[in-house]
Amino acid sequence: MPATINRLGCLVLRCTIRVPSGCKACQSAAAARQFHLSSLHRARKDGDSENLSKSTKRQRAPFKFSIESLAPEERSTYKSLSPEEQAKWRDEAKQMHDLYASPEIDSMVQGLASQAASEAQREIPHFEFSLPTVKPGYFNYGEEEYVDTGEDEEFQGDDINSLGHGELEQHREMREYARIAAWEMPLLSKLAKPFTPPSSDRPLRFRYTTYMGETHPASKKIVLEFYTKDLLTVLTPRQRDKLIKLVGPRYNPSTDVVKMSSEMFETQAQNKRYLGDLVDTLIDEAKNEADMFEDVPFDFRHHKEKKEVVFPEGWKMTEERRRQLEVDRERRALGETRREQEGRMLVGSRIIEEALHAAPVRDESMVLLEAEQGKRGKVLAKGRQKLRR
Numbered sequence: 001m002p003a004t005i006n007r008l009g010c011l012v013l014r015c016t017i018r019v020p021s022g023c024k025a026c027q028s029a030a031a032a033r034q035f036h037l038s039s040l041h042r043a044r045k046d047g048d049s050e051n052l053s054k055s056t057k058r059q060r061a062p063f064k065f066s067i068e069s070l071a072p073e074e075r076s077t078y079k080s081l082s083p084e085e086q087a088k089w090r091d092e093a094k095q096m097h098d099l100y101a102s103p104e105i106d107s108m109v110q111g112l113a114s115q116a117a118s119e120a121q122r123e124i125p126h127f128e129f130s131l132p133t134v135k136p137g138y139f140n141y142g143e144e145e146y147v148d149t150g151e152d153e154e155f156q157g158d159d160i161n162s163l164g165h166g167e168l169e170q171h172r173e174m175r176e177y178a179r180i181a182a183w184e185m186p187l188l189s190k191l192a193k194p195f196t197p198p199s200s201d202r203p204l205r206f207r208y209t210t211y212m213g214e215t216h217p218a219s220k221k222i223v224l225e226f227y228t229k230d231l232l233t234v235l236t237p238r239q240r241d242k243l244i245k246l247v248g249p250r251y252n253p254s255t256d257v258v259k260m261s262s263e264m265f266e267t268q269a270q271n272k273r274y275l276g277d278l279v280d281t282l283i284d285e286a287k288n289e290a291d292m293f294e295d296v297p298f299d300f301r302h303h304k305e306k307k308e309v310v311f312p313e314g315w316k317m318t319e320e321r322r323r324q325l326e327v328d329r330e331r332r333a334l335g336e337t338r339r340e341q342e343g344r345m346l347v348g349s350r351i352i353e354e355a356l357h358a359a360p361v362r363d364e365s366m367v368l369l370e371a372e373q374g375k376r377g378k379v380l381a382k383g384r385q386k387l388r389r
Contacts, residue, residue: 063093063094063097063098065090065093065094067079200230200233201233203226203227203230203231204224204225204226204276204279205224205225205226206222206223206224206272206275207222207223207224207225208222208268209221218263219268220263220265220266220267220268220271221261221262221263221271222261222262222263222268222271222272222275223259223260223261224259224260224261224262224275224279225257225258225259226257226258226279227256227257227258228240228243228244228251228256228258229256231243231283234283235283235286235287238292239286239287239292240286241292241293241298242285242286242292242293243282243283243286244258244298245293245296245298246282246285246286246293247260247282248299248302249302251300252303253300253303254303254305260275260278261275262274262275262278
């Protein structure tokens with residue numbers, strides 16, 4: 001059956017003639033030509049194939065060509081041609097129309113198509129084409145036009161809970177990073193470059209923050225630091241003083257570092273570009289000799305100096321001090337070894353054992369008798385007090 005259907009499709013494609021899409025005469029002829037059933041089907045339905053074939057004969061329309069019958073694209077192409085090419089265009093369109101309307105081509109296509117259809121009918125006599133009716137699933141419920149994803153499987157109680165799925169997802173993520181470390185990370189060594197410290201013509205230092213592929217609102221923040229002394233190549237000392245006054249509390253007088261950050265934009269590149277333009281603006285303003293802010297004093301009240309703890313010189317570890325400590329440790333170790341050999345070292349367990357051996361031994365029955373008498377005496381004393389009350 002599949003071979004017969006394939007042969008039928010190839011036959012129809014092979015016998016189809018292409019016509020200009022804008023030719024109304026050809027389109028009317030193509031519309032009049034309809035696919036009809038085979039002779040076997042006609043005999044089954046009407047019982048008279050000759051009368052049916054006579055009634056289905058089509059009237060062939062004569063070929064008529066006009067520019068208005070062409071499509072807009074073909075019309076523009078037709079107008080761009082020379083008169084000789086336009087005449088050739090019309091001749092080819094007429095030849096295609098005549099060939100398409102010839103009875104030889106029509107009869108050949110009808111005969112071969114009827115033969116293929118008969119073979120297909122004999123192989124599967126009662127073959128019907130019908131679309132399967134699929135019950136809408138959970139994801140298509142309530143939709144007018146749903147995608148045929150099939151019916152949802154019924155829960156059989158054999159699935160794991162959400163915590164189990166979370167563990168599996170974490171395990172998959174760990175395996176993914178393990179594959180990256182095993183197969184992709186070694187390839188990064190080809191892109192390694194030797195570290196070269198920044199030169200004096202690049203005084204700006206940018207600090208980025210990354211969260212290893214995760215999306216985080218703080219990852220867009222960029223921090224810029226630079227030394228004001230590194231700008232003396234483009235600024236004079238007076239201009240440097242004006243720059244320090246312009247940056248205000250962003251300047252650290254102890255380290256001579258200006259620190260500023262930006263996170264107002266969505267990407268790191270935008271924030272970095274903004275900080276770079278801001279530094280250029282500060283330098284241009286510092287070079288402006290119209291007002292050098294000489295009457296404005298330096299204000300470093302924002303800076304709180306940290307107290308540095310200085311240890312005494314005698315506490316510092318030197319080579320001489322280290323040798324002296326080693327000699328003292330060896331001397332103490334020898335003294336303990338000598339006292340242990342002479343039996344003069346105090347050992348707690350030994351002192352307890354000697355004290356137990358030196359104590360007098362008493363009979364256990366006498367100890368129990370004294371304890372019982374003591375309890376009985378206490379009970380009698382309490383009884384006498386109650387009687388007196």
